[in-house]
Amino acid sequence: MSPRRDERxxxxxxxxxASFVMMALVGLAVDLGGQVHTQQRAHDLAAQAxxxxxxxxxxxxxIEGRYVRIDVAAARRAAQAYLTAAGVEGTVSILGGxxxxxxxxxxxxxQFLVFLGIKRLDVSGTASARLVRTLGGTEQ
Numbered sequence: 001m002s003p004r005r006d007e008r009x010x011x012x013x014x015x016x017x018a019s020f021v022m023m024a025l026v027g028l029a030v031d032l033g034g035q036v037h038t039q040q041r042a043h044d045l046a047a048q049a050x051x052x053x054x055x056x057x058x059x060x061x062x063i064e065g066r067y068v069r070i071d072v073a074a075a076r077r078a079a080q081a082y083l084t085a086a087g088v089e090g091t092v093s094i095l096g097g098x099x100x101x102x103x104x105x106x107x108x109x110x111q112f113l114v115f116l117g118i119k120r121l122d123v124s125g126t127a128s129a130r131l132v133r134t135l136g137g138t139e140q
Contacts, residue, residue, distance in 0.1 A: 027112025035121045038108040043125030045086050046102040053079035053092060053100045054129035068133040069097040101128040 056074035061067050072094050079092040079102050090104040103126045110118055132139055 024112075027115075031108075031110040031113045031121070034110070035108045035123060038106055038121075039123040039125060041125075042088065042104040042106045042123050043127060045083065045088055046090065046104040046125045047127035047129075049079040049082040049086075049090065049092070049102040049104070050100050050127050050129035052082045053094075053102070054131055057131065068131055070094055070100060070131055072097075075100055098131040099128055100130075101126065 053075035054070065056071045056078050058069045058071050061069065075094060076092050079100065080090075083090040083102070083104065088104050088106050090102055093101050095101065103124060105122070105124045108121045108123060110121060113121075
């Protein structure tokens with residue numbers, strides 16, 4: 001009769017290792033999903049801040065029908081006020097008098113990656129709004 005090998009406990013080691021790997025994968029999915037959500041929020045806030053700034057036009061020339069231009073100072077204030085109210089940092093730039101671009105910077109605090117030494121994940125979002133003048137459905 002051959003000697004019998006004792007295999008008690010071998011399933012326990014395998015189960016412990018497999019459980020650890022599964023928890024790590026779930027944690028990674030949760031944190032990367034949170035980062036993507038935070039990045040989408042940053043882009044949405046940038047778009048809304050650009051829209052708020054783009055509503056600030058130079059009134060007199062627009063009313064007279066001469067041209068439509070963004071009021072640069074008012075647009076910067078409106079966009080920055082929107083970002084401040086949302087609790088995020090960002091930059092505002094105005095190009096050509098008709099395009100406002102907002103870049104939002106934010107960060108996501110991981111729930112599980114902290115155990116690997118990753119304390120924050122930086123995200124950013126950029127959006128632009130362009131002031132358009134139309135007459136009869138045609139851009140002027």
